[in-house]
Amino acid sequence: xxxxxxxxxxxxxxxxxxxxxxxxxxxxxxxxxxxxxxxxxxxxxxxxxxxxxxxxxxxxxxxxxxxxxxxxxxxxxxxxxxxxxxxxxxxxxxxxxxxxxxxxxxxxxxxxxxxxxxxxxxxxxxxxxxxxxxxxxxxxxxxxxxxxxxxxxxxxxxxxxxxxxxxxxxxxxxxxxxxxxxxxxxxxxxxxxxxxxxxxxxxxxxxxxxxxxxxxxxxxxxxxxxxxxxxxxxxxxxxxxxxxxxxxxxxxxxxxxxxxxxxxxxxxxxxxxxxxxxxxxxxxxxxxxxxxxxxxxxxxxxxxxxxxxxxxxxxxxxxxxxxxxxxxxxxxxxxxxxxxxxxxxxxxxxxxxxxxxxxxxxxxxxxxxxxxxxxxxxxxxxxxxxxxxxxxxxxxxxxxxxxxxxxxxxxxxxxxxxxxxxxxxxxxxxxxxxxxxxxxxxxxxxxxxxxxxxxxxxxx
Amino acid sequence: xxxxxxxxxxxxxxxxxxxxxxxxxxxxxxxxxxxxxxxxxxxxxxxxxxxxxxxxxxxxxxxxxxxxxxxxxxxxxxxxxxxxxxxxxxxxxxxxxxxxxxxxxxxxxxxxxxxxxxxxxxxxxxxxxxxxxxxxxxxxxxxxxxxxxxxxxxxxxxxxxxxxxxxxxxxxxxxxxxxxxxxxxxxxxxxxxxxxx
Numbered sequence: 012x013x014x015x016x017x018x019x020x021x022x023x024x025x026x027x028x029x030x031x032x033x034x035x036x037x038x039x040x041x042x043x044x045x046x047x048x049x050x051x052x053x054x055x056x057x058x059x060x061x062x063x064x065x066x067x068x069x070x071x072x073x074x075x076x077x078x079x080x081x082x083x084x085x086x087x088x089x090x091x092x093x094x095x096x097x098x099x100x101x102x103x104x105x106x107x108x109x110x111x112x113x114x115x116x117x118x119x120x121x122x123x124x125x126x127x128x129x130x131x132x133x134x135x136x137x138x139x140x141x142x143x144x145x146x147x148x149x150x151x152x153x154x155x156x157x158x159x160x161x162x163x164x165x166x167x168x169x170x171x172x173x174x175x176x177x178x179x180x181x182x183x184x185x186x187x188x189x190x191x192x193x194x195x196x197x198x199x200x201x202x203x204x205x206x207x208x209x210x211x212x213x214x215x216x217x218x219x220x221x222x223x224x225x226x227x228x229x230x231x232x233x234x235x236x237x238x239x240x241x242x243x244x245x246x247x248x249x250x251x252x253x254x255x256x257x258x259x260x261x262x263x264x265x266x267x268x269x270x271x272x273x274x275x276x277x278x279x280x281x282x283x284x285x286x287x288x289x290x291x292x293x294x295x296x297x298x299x300x301x302x303x304x305x306x307x308x309x310x311x312x313x314x315x316x317x318x319x320x321x322x323x324x325x326x327x328x329x330x331x332x333x334x335x336x337x338x339x340x341x342x343x344x345x346x347x348x349x350x351x352x353x354x355x356x357x358x359x360x361x362x363x364x365x366x367x368x369x370x371x372x373x374x375x376x377x378x379x380x381x382x383x384x385x386x387x388x389x390x391x392x393x394x395x396x397x398x399x400x401x402x403x404x405x406x407x408x409x410x411x412x413x414x415x416x417x418x419x420x421x422x423x424x425x426x427x428x429x430x431x432x433x434x435x436x437x438x439x440x441x442x443x444x445x446x447x448x449x450x451x452x453x454x455x456x457x458x459x460x461x462x463x464x465x466x467x468x469x470x471x
Numbered sequence: 472x473x474x475x476x477x478x479x480x481x482x483x484x485x486x487x488x489x490x491x492x493x494x495x496x497x498x499x500x501x502x503x504x505x506x507x508x509x510x511x512x513x514x515x516x517x518x519x520x521x522x523x524x525x526x527x528x529x530x531x532x533x534x535x536x537x538x539x540x541x542x543x544x545x546x547x548x549x550x551x552x553x554x555x556x557x558x559x560x561x562x563x564x565x566x567x568x569x570x571x572x573x574x575x576x577x578x579x580x581x582x583x584x585x586x587x588x589x590x591x592x593x594x595x596x597x598x599x600x601x602x603x604x605x606x607x608x609x610x611x612x613x614x615x616x617x618x619x620x621x622x623x624x625x626x627x628x629x630x631x632x633x634x635x636x637x638x639x640x641x642x643x644x645x646x647x648x649x650x651x652x653x654x655x656x657x658x659x660x661x662x663x664x665x666x667x668x
Contacts, residue, residue, distance in 0.1 A: 127484045214663075239584040239585070242576050242577075297643040299570060302484055358660075386566060394575075
């Protein structure tokens with residue numbers, strides 16, 4: 012397929028913008044990485060383009076000719092599945108004059124006609140025709156350069172679609188590396204090892220996108236930022252029946268939960284070891300949700316012990332699986348961080364439902380469990396995330412002060428015996444440490460410095 | 472004795488059953504029909520008065536009084552898609568039963584709900600109030616348009632859309648048994664969606 016190498020992905024500067032080593036130290040980072048629009052502009056190619064970026068989930072385009080619009084950094088993208096089932100990430104940009112050719116967020120279509128001058132493209136990106144073609148000296152449909160640009164590398168891992176513009180990036184599987192295992196476990200607890208995306212809680216905040224990624228594995232903020240949530244979910248609980256994230260309240264450093272850096276910017280927080288028994292343990296700490304007592308009583312009466320396994324499918328899996336730079340699997344959510352500007356970000360909490368893949372649940376149980384699963388997923392965005400994003404906004408505001416330059420990421424740093432590098436190269440420490448921030452920002456720095464091989468391609 | 476009769480919906484959630492969802496979906500479908508429109512001025516005025524009272528209580532942050540406008544078993548539903556969708560298989564912006572609605576108020580009262588510290592100031596305009604009689608003497612559906620001006624974090628923004636109230640007459644008093652809030656931008660990213668709508 013014809014490739015077009017892109018030599019100047021960002022505005023040319025006479026000298027490099029910054030010495031990145033001066034902005035990112037071992038245990039602290041400079042405020043400019045959050046506040047300088049020029050840094051953001053470079054990130055939109057070196058990070059959102061230079062590495063594998065999550066684009067969409069296959070369940071959002073299940074059928075031939077389905078499409079969904081999205082973004083790769085700030086690039087408007089049209090993710091299509093063609094007649095044969097092949098997925099592409101097309102630039103939603105007419106090759107003629109630059110107009111976005113599709114303004115709907117999702118749908119099913121074999122082709123897209125540009126509203127401006129009527130150029131017509133197949134969902135493969137290929138130009139099918141232009142009005143009054145005789146006005147052109149040559150036949151445009153025979154020249155590849157008029158086909159829509161597309162992301163040159165698009166690969167999926169178990170339903171998660173990623174894309175990169177960087178021809179020098181390793182293959183997706185290699186790039187994911189050790190984070191594949193928690194992704195597999197997160198999927199495999201569901202029937203058939205799959206989930207279906209079913210709408211979202213969609214939030215926007217006035218702050219840099221990295222503030223969300225900094226928070227994604229942060230076990231230190233929980234009892235403070237989420238104090239109102241923990242108070243609310245425990246308003247009827249006694250010590251024996253503490254709900255939700257209450258386990259953070261006393262000596263969280265000592266608990267068996269842990270944080271693990273998985274390489275390439277990815278990291279993982281596993282809170283499952285805090286739970287008592289695996290089956291039903293998840294459900295035991297689940298907050299109170301609409302329909303909860305009805306469904307649990309109905310299932311326990313009918314299915315006995317097996318009911319606990321069913322209820323766990325509605326429970327929030329206590330893990331945070333963070334795939335740099337923009338994907339976070341937590342509870343049952345597929346959370347996506349979408350930069351809007353250097354000081355504005357969308358945080359979209361896609362909900363997931365399950366399918367009765369092998370018929371083991373039956374229609375009635377499936378309906379009850381999915382309904383309950385919707386309600387458990389609405390809890391955190393409503394009562395928890397709103398407080399986090401309020402704090403992210405206030406960080407951005409605090410960072411407006413130019414002279415107070417540094418942000419610290421040093422929790423757990425320099426304490427002998429606290430953090431361990433395992434045989435597979437992953438790094439493990441207490442769940443309240445900021446080790447994942449120090450490690451991912453090192454990967455960020457590597458990418459910002461990197462000599463990338465950025466390209467787009469067009470259908471032949 | 473059935474647990475449904477013995478348990479308090481503020482403490483336990485037994486009433487949100489599949490049948491409850493199905494009834495809710497049915498009641499909030501195909502009701503905005505001229506043939507069902509109520510013309511009686513007294514009844515129209517009654518509904519308008521209830522909606523205005525609700526708006527005033529929320530603007531004044533009198534959440535506990537606001538809760539008394541609802542039936543014991545109630546739903547507060549903000550769909551994430553313009554069509555409303557099926558809340559059993561689709562994430563809503565919010566879908567609260569009685570207990571979660573009280574959770575919502577409890578959280579705002581903790582003093583640690585940072586998204587509402589300090590609290591937004593709001594002024595709600597309710598208009599185009601229409602009542603529909605869908606064939607049950609003790610039930611009315613009310614459609615209204617709303618515009619909420621919200622002052623928060625130094626600026627005023629507008630949240631706009633239309634609401635559907637399902638009213639039920641309980642012991643001679645009309646109460647809200649379900650409220651569906653349809654934000655115009657329900658399927659878009661919204662900054663700090665933390666006030667009660």
